[in-house]
Amino acid sequence: MLDIEKIRADFPILERQVHKKTLAYLDNGATTLKPNQVVGEIEKHYKEECSNIHRGIHWLSERATEAYEASREKVQKLINAESTDNIVFTSGTTAGINLVVQSYGRSELNAGDEVIISAMEHHSNIVPWQMLREEKGIVIKVVPVLEDGSLDMESFYNLISEKTKFISIMYVSNVLGTINPMQEICDKANELGVPVLVDAAQAIAHMPVDVQKLNCTFMVFSAHKMYGPTGVGVLYGKAEYLEKMPPVNGGGDMILSVSFDKTVYNVAPYKFEAGTPNIAGVIGLGAAVDYLQSFNWQEVEAREEELIAYAHEKLEKIPGLKIIGTAKNKSGAVSFTMKDIHPHDIGTIVDRSGVAIRTGHHCAQPLMESFGIVATARASFAIYNTKEEVDQLAKALEKVQEIFA
């Protein structure tokens, strides 16, 4: 069993008072809080081992390089990648997708080639493809979302043709909480022989993820949504792809030799990590992986499922409240609207009760449009959340209703 009291003690920020109320942090889809174990490792790097990596031959640099590369190994194990060479450090999920689009997309996709994304994608999995469309004339095909917030898989199969050259879909929706049938999508991509990118930003802290089992070509995620620091993320890529893909950023650390006549690039993953990386961030990510791995996945999933079910139960009782996203398989998030009360007004009022939720379009404006709404309020959960915090939210929402009655 998870010891929630002990887990909460790892996150001293949970003790904070907000507007003289106990904080209920239900905005984990935006970013999770960071445990002492992560903050401590980052601090240790700066206080005791601060140095650049991969080039110094002095003792400190060796220590920093070791810690940095140890994180690569930890990430490799977390997602069961073939080797550490498949793990590219980026600045986050957005950077990972942009890297794939700017490197693979620019060099391999041509006018008329079709890229399949979905209507529930975050702007970070829409806009980079639109930029490539501007440049190369690719065609973006969008899998619609059904009323319950699940992917319309029938349309997915109908959209596939010989023109399909790439599939890029999120694992878990940041708005709806829907867990998409990623194995099925990856299987289809492999059957077609086209690359598939899995945006695992909202999955990575909530369920075990296995890139070899999924057999995906690429996977991206961010450290800060899995109890790690902001400004660092991961791109996993299959070796045969990473090897052929051209680098996007040129500079130090991504080369083997440089002369004015000819520069020889380093191998993957290093050729994608030009310049001094976010060393402390990567070390913090390694600590976050350790933290996640200290729990049993089954218990984490069971705990979070229980919280989501409880949130559904409590929120559904509030008259006028409508939950957006009721797919059978859900993780992480519960989005809702309250008749004509604008979500920003909901957000401000519950904030005064100490409850932190996200309100707005959640960087998914096309999804909002497909539901005919402009915004939602969203409660999103992590391992340290409690039913009492859900109660605190429900009580605050009753206050919203009183005010707008």
Added chain:
Amino acid sequence: MKNQLYQQTVLKHNRDPRNYGVIEDCSHHAEGFNPLCGDEVKVYMQVEDDLVKAIQFTGKGCAVSQASASIMTTALIGKSLDEAMAQFDEFMKMASGEKQDPQGEIAAFAGISQFPSRVKCAVLSWQTFNAALKAVDNTISTE
């Protein structure tokens, strides 16, 4: 819970906005947007002899943005342009946390600077009014 932002005045104007609608062929017009929130306010004014003869708005968004627009129209109608600009200045100062002594229903926003993430909702209509009057840039954004 005493919530200084959602007072009766604000809730009333949100529910039942005053001077709501388009003025066809008006002398001044501008549109304002909060791209992050999706708030929208369009201001229509008929200015004659340096007087705000008529002012109306249309829009959609949160209670704060829509109530602020409604209250603004009631405050500005019939005012001279000098008086209207003085009100604009006062509201902007109030929104930035400077102590002011607003008269009438505008006082409902006296505490708005205590809600930093909502200031842009409250000032949207006033900035749109200012843009309409100056006719420099007819689409403004508070971001």
